[in-house]
Amino acid sequence: MTDDLEAALRAALRPVDPPEGFTGRVMARVASAQRHRLRARWRIPAGIAAAVLLAISIYLHIQQQRREGLEARRAIVEALRLTDEKLDLAYQTVREASGT
Amino acid sequence: MKLSCIGWLFGSLLLSGVACRAAEPRLVLPDFSDLTKKASQSVNITLDSSLLVMAGKFLDGDDPQDAAVREVIKGLSGIYVRSYTFGEDNAYRQSDIDAVNAQLTSPGWSRLVQTKDRKSGANVDIYVMVAGEKAIGMALIASEPRELTIVNIVGSIDLDKLRKLEGHFGVPGLDAATTASPPSKQK
Amino acid sequence: MDDDLAKARAGNMAAFEALVAAHRKQVFGLGLRMLGSVHAAEDLAQEVFMQLHAKLNSIDTAEHLRFWLRRVTANRAIDALRRSALVNVTSLEDEAHDIGSEDPGDPLLQRRLRALLLQLTPAARAVVTLRYQDDLDPTDIAQVLEMPLNTVKSHLKRSLSVMREGLEDHAT
Numbered sequence: 001m002t003d004d005l006e007a008a009l010r011a012a013l014r015p016v017d018p019p020e021g022f023t024g025r026v027m028a029r030v031a032s033a034q035r036h037r038l039r040a041r042w043r044i045p046a047g048i049a050a051a052v053l054l055a056i057s058i059y060l061h062i063q064q065q066r067r068e069g070l071e072a073r074r075a076i077v078e079a080l081r082l083t084d085e086k087l088d089l090a091y092q093t094v095r096e097a098s099g100t
Numbered sequence: 101m102k103l104s105c106i107g108w109l110f111g112s113l114l115l116s117g118v119a120c121r122a123a124e125p126r127l128v129l130p131d132f133s134d135l136t137k138k139a140s141q142s143v144n145i146t147l148d149s150s151l152l153v154m155a156g157k158f159l160d161g162d163d164p165q166d167a168a169v170r171e172v173i174k175g176l177s178g179i180y181v182r183s184y185t186f187g188e189d190n191a192y193r194q195s196d197i198d199a200v201n202a203q204l205t206s207p208g209w210s211r212l213v214q215t216k217d218r219k220s221g222a223n224v225d226i227y228v229m230v231a232g233e234k235a236i237g238m239a240l241i242a243s244e245p246r247e248l249t250i251v252n253i254v255g256s257i258d259l260d261k262l263r264k265l266e267g268h269f270g271v272p273g274l275d276a277a278t279t280a281s282p283p284s285k286q287k
Numbered sequence: 288m289d290d291d292l293a294k295a296r297a298g299n300m301a302a303f304e305a306l307v308a309a310h311r312k313q314v315f316g317l318g319l320r321m322l323g324s325v326h327a328a329e330d331l332a333q334e335v336f337m338q339l340h341a342k343l344n345s346i347d348t349a350e351h352l353r354f355w356l357r358r359v360t361a362n363r364a365i366d367a368l369r370r371s372a373l374v375n376v377t378s379l380e381d382e383a384h385d386i387g388s389e390d391p392g393d394p395l396l397q398r399r400l401r402a403l404l405l406q407l408t409p410a411a412r413a414v415v416t417l418r419y420q421d422d423l424d425p426t427d428i429a430q431v432l433e434m435p436l437n438t439v440k441s442h443l444k445r446s447l448s449v450m451r452e453g454l455e456d457h458a459t
Contacts, residue, residue, distance in 0.1 A: 005451060009419040012397035013404070015316035018329055022315070023307050025329075026336045027300070033337055065154070072155030075145045076169060079181045082143065083251045086242035090224035093215035 124208070125229045125237025126178055127252045130199050135184045135248065138191050145181035152176055176255035183249040189221075192248050197241060200250060204239055221245045289349050296343045303343075306352070307336050313353075313421065314360050320416040321364035323405045331367065335360050357421065357431045361413045368409040396454075403453040407446050410434070414442040 136142050152173050159166040204227045213226040222244040229237035240251040294302030314335050318328035346352050413432055417423045429436040
């Protein structure tokens with residue numbers, strides 16, 4: 001009885017093929033997942049790269065601000081020097097005209 | 101800066117009772133690209149309020165010159181300089197600066213000094229714009245045979261602060277802040 | 288098989304496809320018997336093969352591969368059954384999938400047995416399917432399902448008893 005039942009079970013539970021196209025569908029999903037994993041793999045270093053780029057750009061911005069600030073300082077000194085030079089020119093003219 | 105000269109100029113202005121009118125102390129400076137091409141050396145400085153503030157952060161408070169400059173620019177909102185040096189005489193024309201002169205004839209601007217040195221051919225015109233008892237703008241046009249310089253300073257020009265620049269640019273000391281005649285030069 | 292496995296591990300997609308083709312019946316069949324639905328069984332089988340592709344480097348031999356596939360399929364099916372309120376009724380469409388097989392036998396009896404299988408607990412269902420679909424002995428089933436051997440034997444004994452009673456009840 002048990003042998004009959006077991007034989008019947010073996011017949012009832014024999015392996016069956018999946019629906020047609022199963023292997024193709026699996027390969028398509030695998031390929032898609034592979035592409036996704038590849039993108040994700042680069043996302044992590046891309047995130048790190050983005051952080052590094054941000055740090056570099058902040059540093060460069062600070063350096064640029066410093067350069068601009070120093071350049072502005074130089075320009076102010078030069079502007080005041082030129083102004084002084086031309087005022088002195090006027091003063092000399094007035095002085096010579098007044099005979100002093 | 102020539103403190104004695106500045107003091108004399110502003111003092112003259114106050115005594116002459118020049119009327120104060122609301123006008124634009126910042127000049128519209130022409131492109132001057134033609135002059136730049138002809139010049140052997142050119143200086144183009146445009147410092148608006150933001151750049152003046154930025155520059156102020158880089159002025160060393162422990163350095164006497166920087167400290168004095170910082171005080172001068174505190175009340176300023178702009179410094180504009182165009183200066184051209186040429187390799188030969190009369191490389192620029194009067195018409196090149198007519199556009200600037202025209203602005204300085206408008207209400208608000210007063211010419212304080214007009215100097216002409218026939219020997220050297222150097223002419224210096226100095227203008228100011230006053231509000232109340234304070235100068236809020238200054239313009240200087242120095243025309244020399246081989247050099248043209250235009251300076252426009254905008255903002256509250258504090259005479260006392262200008263005084264603190266004595267000696268830093270080879271400027272003599274100021275004897276009096278408001279005199280009708282220029283005091284004697286001190287070195 | 289070992290050759291395909293080695294090539295698939297090296298990234299050869301054609302070799303991996305060959306592995307899928309070689310084992311799809313086993314994986315799908317186990318899923319179908321556990322879940323009772325062609326649609327659910329295909330989804331599960333696809334998931335198993337995708338997981339296999341991701342874990343290829345951890346599979347050493349063909350024997351290991353078969354073991355791994357059984358374990359993952361059974362565990363996924365058990366998890367799915369425990370998570371969802373999957374109704375243990377097969378549709379005509381699901382039954383039609385078994386029609387036209389190599390060994391027809393008594394189709395009504397087989398259909399009845401499959402229905403009785405779906406009334407077993409998930410763990411018992413896995414034991415019975417691995418025993419009678421894959422022909423594994425209880426020791427192997429215990430290893431696949433990480434279950435004590437006595438528990439496997441107990442599930443088998445109890446399940447056969449329930450199925451026998453079910454067949455007798457149906458006959459009367």
